[in-house]
Amino acid sequence: MIARVWRGWTTRANGDAYEAFLRTLFPALADRVPGFHGGYVLRRERGTEDEFVVITLFASLEAVRAFAGEDYDVPVIEPDAARLLTGGDERAAHHEVVTRWELRP
Secondary structure, eight states, X not given: OEEEEEEXXXXXXXXXXXXXXXXXXXXXXXXXXTTEXXXXXXXXXXXTEEEEEEEEEESSHHHHHHHHOSXXXXXXXXXXXXXXEEEEOSSOEXXXXXXXXXXXX
């Protein structure tokens, strides 16, 4: 399993809209990207902006390439998302998931 990590920023006014966009994006990716296994969105206020950390999970680097292309470190930003963002990391980072543990009630 590969975790793809990318950070982006919005104005405070666009934070809710960007979060809503991501909530619709993940199900769409599940339908069209083989090997996509979901993800997490983290959000925090930073000064006058909202910072988002988007962690997407893929079965393999091949699945990441199918999503992002051969230069898979380049962020994939949908046009609707780009209009909401004030900036973001120039490269996505990829990490092998070596341990997963969840506390279940």
